[in-house]
Amino acid sequence: xxLIDDKVMDTLTHQGDFIATPYEPKGPVVIDCDVKNIxxxxxxxxxxxxxxxxxxxxxxxxxxxxxxxxxVLRSMNRMNDLVESFRFDGKVQYHDHDIYDKKVxxxxxxxxxxxxxxxxxxxxxxxxxxxxFGLRLNNYKGDEEEMVVKALKRxxxxxxxxxxxxxxxxxxxxxQQQRLCIARAIATEPDVLLMxxxxxxxxxxxxxxxxxxxxxxxxxxxxxxxxxxMQQATRVADVTAFMGVDISKGGRTGYLxxxxxxxxxxxxxxxxxxxxxxxxxxx
Amino acid sequence: MIFDPFKASASxxxxxxxxxxxxxxxxxxxxxxxxxxxxxxxxxxAYIVFELGVQALPAIQTHGFGFITGTTWNASEEExxxxxxxxxxxxxxxxxxxxxxTFGVGIAIFLTQGFVHAKMEVTFRTIIELLAAxxxxxxxxxxxxxxxxxxxxxxxxxxxxxxxFPLFSTELGGPGLAPAALxxxxxxxxxxxxxxTDAFRRIPYKVKEAAYGMGATKWEVILKVMLPTASSGxxxxxxxxxxxxxxxxxxxxxxxxxxxxxxxxxxxxxNTLASLLASTFPEAGQxxxxxxxxxxxxxxxxxxxxxxxxxxxxxxxxxxxxxxx
Numbered sequence: 001x002x003l004i005d006d007k008v009m010d011t012l013t014h015q016g017d018f019i020a021t022p023y024e025p026k027g028p029v030v031i032d033c034d035v036k037n038i039x040x041x042x043x044x045x046x047x048x049x050x051x052x053x054x055x056x057x058x059x060x061x062x063x064x065x066x067x068x069x070x071x072v073l074r075s076m077n078r079m080n081d082l083v084e085s086f087r088f089d090g091k092v093q094y095h096d097h098d099i100y101d102k103k104v105x106x107x108x109x110x111x112x113x114x115x116x117x118x119x120x121x122x123x124x125x126x127x128x129x130x131x132x133f134g135l136r137l138n139n140y141k142g143d144e145e146e147m148v149v150k151a152l153k154r155x156x157x158x159x160x161x162x163x164x165x166x167x168x169x170x171x172x173x174x175x176q177q178q179r180l181c182i183a184r185a186i187a188t189e190p191d192v193l194l195m196x197x198x199x200x201x202x203x204x205x206x207x208x209x210x211x212x213x214x215x216x217x218x219x220x221x222x223x224x225x226x227x228x229x230m231q232q233a234t235r236v237a238d239v240t241a242f243m244g245v246d247i248s249k250g251g252r253t254g255y256l257x258x259x260x261x262x263x264x265x266x267x268x269x270x271x272x273x274x275x276x277x278x279x280x281x282x283x
Numbered sequence: 284m285i286f287d288p289f290k291a292s293a294s295x296x297x298x299x300x301x302x303x304x305x306x307x308x309x310x311x312x313x314x315x316x317x318x319x320x321x322x323x324x325x326x327x328x329a330y331i332v333f334e335l336g337v338q339a340l341p342a343i344q345t346h347g348f349g350f351i352t353g354t355t356w357n358a359s360e361e362e363x364x365x366x367x368x369x370x371x372x373x374x375x376x377x378x379x380x381x382x383x384x385t386f387g388v389g390i391a392i393f394l395t396q397g398f399v400h401a402k403m404e405v406t407f408r409t410i411i412e413l414l415a416a417x418x419x420x421x422x423x424x425x426x427x428x429x430x431x432x433x434x435x436x437x438x439x440x441x442x443x444x445x446x447x448f449p450l451f452s453t454e455l456g457g458p459g460l461a462p463a464a465l466x467x468x469x470x471x472x473x474x475x476x477x478x479x480t481d482a483f484r485r486i487p488y489k490v491k492e493a494a495y496g497m498g499a500t501k502w503e504v505i506l507k508v509m510l511p512t513a514s515s516g517x518x519x520x521x522x523x524x525x526x527x528x529x530x531x532x533x534x535x536x537x538x539x540x541x542x543x544x545x546x547x548x549x550x551x552x553x554n555t556l557a558s559l560l561a562s563t564f565p566e567a568g569q570x571x572x573x574x575x576x577x578x579x580x581x582x583x584x585x586x587x588x589x590x591x592x593x594x595x596x597x598x599x600x601x602x603x604x605x606x607x608x
Contacts, residue, residue, distance in 0.1 A: 082495055111498035121493040124512040124604035133507070134497050171606025181493070188497075 018246075019048050021270065023239070023259035028055045030192055030222045031076055031113075032093040038071055041085035045071050049256035051241050053192070053224050058214055060237025060262065061226040064277070067243040068254025069226045070118075073194050076224065077113035078106035094192075111138060114190030118197040120177035122169030122184070127161050130169040130180055134188035147187055154216070155183035156209035175202045182210060192222045199232065211236045230278060233262060240265040242274050332583065339576035350577055356543055356559070358567065363574040365581060367543040371553035372585065375460055375539065376528035378549070379467030383528075384521050386468070387475025391517075395483035396505055408480070415473035423537030426466045427458075431538070434462055438550045455550035458540035464549070466534050471524040478523060482516020483509060515601045522593030529586050532557040556582040
């Protein structure tokens with residue numbers, strides 16, 4: 001057992017403060033995420049990772065468990081502010097402004113940068129109200145019902161729920177709940193959508209539908225996607241960021257290993273570590 | 284011997300064993316113990332109702348339904364009616380529930396939604412739980428010596444300025460509905476607060492996360508997401524609190540004035556069923572005791588109906604919000 005552990009540790013450890021070659025964005029950048037350090041209390045979760053999210057593209061985050069990809073994703077709409085011990089050192093430039101500027105209220109950031117979570121988390125209210133929640137929050141004046149139906153259709157759940165929109169969102173199965181949550185997140189057409197392993201609870205067909213949705217969404221918006229599924233990354237991500245875990249200093253600190261166009265990361269990676277990871281030699 | 288047809292053919296290496304005879308014995312012993320415990324509670328309740336019924340039977344036969352609609356209680360004339368007591372019981376409990384419930388739910392929100400630091404939260408919680416530990420007589424005394432003198436000028440002012448409003452239409456001359464309901468509210472509060480706090484705490488973190496993730500403000504998160512999610516638990520707390528208020532005896536007997544009176548005014552003296560029982564019982568003759576038993580039966584019926592109604596509302600919210608059958 002220790003044999004296996006040692007091998008993984010060896011491949012994961014970079015001696016010294018490795019810093020990834022900066023990724024040169026090919027188009028306009030919506031979120032320029034420049035992490036110096038992210039701490040939870042004394043625990044340094046992520047260090048030195050510059051991850052620009054390009055407009056109208058899907059940016060994928062891959063990497064072993066505990067590498068901080070979710071942490072970075074959640075730092076991009078200040079979700080981590082809910083964690084009391086969280087401390088962000090760096091800059092997240094959204095369009096022209098740093099979202100960590102003291103004058104910026106995190107509530108406003110989250111209105112523009114929506115999020116889909118790993119576990120389905122519908123509200124204790126009807127399916128319709130779940131999807132209309134964001135519209136009402138944003139004081140949407142147009143045809144609410146039309147937007148709700150549209151969101152449910154795009155999230156590939158309309159056929160499952162069209163006859164029971166008044167039922168509680170919690171009466172659905174796990175996979176249906178997740179698609180409902182995706183509908184809820186896209187109903188307000190957020191400028192950027194952060195998705196944290198959105199398909200991990202879905203069957204292959206629903207997964208494909210959600211992947212198609214991501215590709216469709218990037219026409220008008222921007223998507224950042226954390227995934228454990230490498231095929232998913234190759235299918236939908238235009239750009240991929242690979243993160244690793246640094247255990248050389250006793251802790252487990254995540255950092256960016258390599259970021260590039262997805263094809264390049266998977267077919268001709270710059271780093272040996274990336275090559276081993278995409279080949280599935282450790283996880 | 285335990286029937287296990289699999290051991291022989293299963294892999295030799297397996298460590299799996301059937302549970303022993305003793306394991307099964309313990310299992311069924313515990314089951315029967317649990318059945319016995321549950322059954323004895325049902326039997327106890329049935330016995331209490333039956334015994335009350337037997338004692339009250341003569342009064343039920345003599346007064347019939349008129350007992351419930353009658354408004355005078357006069358032992359020497361053998362004239363018994365509990366409508367004022369029913370009114371007083373429900374009215375005082377309702378006011379107490381409105382005040383105590385509002386504060387109780389407010390406290391639950393304050394304690395669970397990140398307004399106070401975890402250490403402060405424990406302190407607050409302990410203090411509120413302490414309220415439940417104060418004996419009802421002490422509340423009664425506090426009401427007589429502190430609350431009523433404090434209330435009299437306030438009531439006077441309310442009556443003079445807003446006297447046209449039915450709730451303030453009379454003057455407070457000592458004991459009355461207002462001090463009784465306020466003390467009841469304080470007694471109801473810990474129950475509502477504790478159960479609502481648990482209801483809020485049971486909401487999974489991911490729900491809160493989802494609400495904040497939508498870009499909701501703290502107020503929107505609490506009002507639009509957390510409250511509906513916790514509603515069935517809060518309702519349970521309110522029903523329990525209301526039940527407590529209905530049956531509360533000592534503090535009410537000391538504060539409500541014990542006057543058979545049906546009035547909307549908060550400052551009029553009134554009476555409740557429990558308080559009638561407590562204050563009349565010691566000197567009651569046989570006929571009056573039978574009437575008191577009838578009154579006890581009425582109180583029991585009210586409590587039962589309130590609990591059933593509460594349960595129905597709770598089931599409805601669970602179905603509506605949580606999709607449970």
